[in-house]
Amino acid sequence: MAYTQPHPRLSVVSTSSQSSDHLSPTNSSTRFSLPSAQSLHAAAASIKAGSNRPNIYDRPLNKSRGAEVSGSAFAFLFSEIVQYTQKRVSGINDLERQLNTLGYRIGTRVLELMFWRTEGSSKAPKREIRLLSVLTLVHTQVWKAVFGKAADGLERSVENPDEYMIIDNDPPIERHISVPKDFSSLSCSSFTAGIVEAVLDGLSFPARVTAHNTANPQFPNRTTILIKLEKSVLEREELLK
């Protein structure tokens, strides 16, 4: 199947985080906003002292169901993610791949949690096994879970039957990003593409997912998430018909 062991995506993040000498943020003195090493240690100590805090198995999964994250807090975090990633890559392709990898880690969790919240109390929990329902699930439910609104379009490529496109006219993660001219092909929605790829992978619809800017005068941030499905998926769909 499409799963190799160890997963090639997982190795990307872990290798980059292991080389620590010049990468550690605490070493750069230009970052005024970072707490000093000393205060970090103090914080770690206070966490250890309060070790009777509830563990992850005591927390209800539905508590944060309708909770929303502040848009500015997220924009700030995502801006840091992009900056952090950009320092560690050698080109646009590499940067997009790294963002994709980070998104993938989120996608696997979004998928499992989203399904648990809808099916967790059902007597006969259901998965999705057909391509079209999976794509609409990504287009509406995943988008709602992650961005709080459904995506704006779901299209099938005319020339390639294995390509599908999810279109977002104004992706929230790009609202505060303006890409420099010499980076023109970069789309920070690669992060979203990673989420989509993880969801499809998890439901055993392996695909290569990429993000592209398809701006038009009305929507300057319009982004297309291109899904290129693996051959095995289409063959299986034929059999299920």
Add this chain to the structure above:
Amino acid sequence: MSHHLFLLSPSDTPLYSLTHQSSKPVATITSPLASNLPTWSTSAFAGTLTALSGASSTTQHTSGGAVKVGGGQDRHVIQMIANASLDVIEDEMRKQNLMYFKSIDKFNEWTVSAFVTPSNMKFVLLHEGKNDDGIRLFFMEVWELYVKTAMNPFQTAHTAVRSSVFDTRVRNSARKYL
């Protein structure tokens, strides 16, 4: 009566396993093969052969309720049965959009029930009696625990679950439903 639970990653690596001795009495199903077993069980592979042919009669229960190895209770035989059932599970999960596949496979005295999560984790349970609803409720609790585990940033779909809290919780559910 014992139960064996395996959590398998999407690439079929076992991440967690549990053997549970149930105290609830259930009528045992006798395997017809067991009585017809020839007496050549003296070879080096006697244990495995006996187990595979379903001679559950060789299992000896001690007074404490613990089970001695032998018969259908051999660890490696259990693992083999669980692994063998994966073929059937993968066939069915392509065709049906269910998560809980009850009594999907049978091997001698063992019945195999499975639960497939959306992200393709497989929970495989070997059991002897029929207990569809209890097993469903058990699987739902294990799923909830697994989702909580998966939310941990240090956990990936391919790392073994070593948390002792997870273990305790699963054991509690097993005691409750199996």
